[in-house]
Amino acid sequence: MPHRNKAVTKDVQDKLTPLMVLQDFIEGNSRFIRDEVHTIDHKALITQTTDGQHPKAIVLSCIDSRVPVELIFDQTIGDVFVARVAGNFENVDILGSMEYSCKVAGSKLIFVLGHESCGAIKAACDHVELGNITSMLDNIQPAVKKSETQVKGKHNSSNTEFVNHTIENNVRLTIDRIREKSPILKEMEDNGEIKIVGGVYHISSGKVAML
Numbered sequence: 001m002p003h004r005n006k007a008v009t010k011d012v013q014d015k016l017t018p019l020m021v022l023q024d025f026i027e028g029n030s031r032f033i034r035d036e037v038h039t040i041d042h043k044a045l046i047t048q049t050t051d052g053q054h055p056k057a058i059v060l061s062c063i064d065s066r067v068p069v070e071l072i073f074d075q076t077i078g079d080v081f082v083a084r085v086a087g088n089f090e091n092v093d094i095l096g097s098m099e100y101s102c103k104v105a106g107s108k109l110i111f112v113l114g115h116e117s118c119g120a121i122k123a124a125c126d127h128v129e130l131g132n133i134t135s136m137l138d139n140i141q142p143a144v145k146k147s148e149t150q151v152k153g154k155h156n157s158s159n160t161e162f163v164n165h166t167i168e169n170n171v172r173l174t175i176d177r178i179r180e181k182s183p184i185l186k187e188m189e190d191n192g193e194i195k196i197v198g199g200v201y202h203i204s205s206g207k208v209a210m211l
């Protein structure tokens, strides 16, 4: 099994391209599926990152307990920023966090990660209304509306095809809105300094399928 005892340094981060980071994530997910993740010297990584961090990427994920972000990409201390909200959509605070990650802290990749069997997506498909959950789910409605034009049959969570389309639409629309709402990130992407990509984590297999 591979072993990790070196944290990402500024030098290492500077030399990474967005494509190299994406490849690193894809290979990490492949190791995760094969149950061949790195053994980690946590103590060494804690010591090396005490005075600073140079993460390779920021991942926007759902809060779902079955999606342990670092683990599924075989990443560890100091490797990634992670923003989490039920339904993995952007908002002003998450956009600010992404701008910090890329423009200030030097990360090269924004990864929007949806997942199979997402409770937030299912609730949005069912138009659930409950406390603050109601306004949270409004963020997912554009994806639901798009699926309504694409999928036949029932437009609620009983229709797996409808739910799966909405999971994918939500990732794609979130990426579109990141580009629209953040001129900083759009410019960085246009200049080739970062990539903004999306994928769906399959909780039944451990695989991240790129969109």
Ligand SMILES: [Zn+2]
Pocket (backbone or CB within 6 Å): 062, 063, 064, 086, 087, 115, 117, 118, 119, 120, 121
């Ligand atoms: Zn979810």
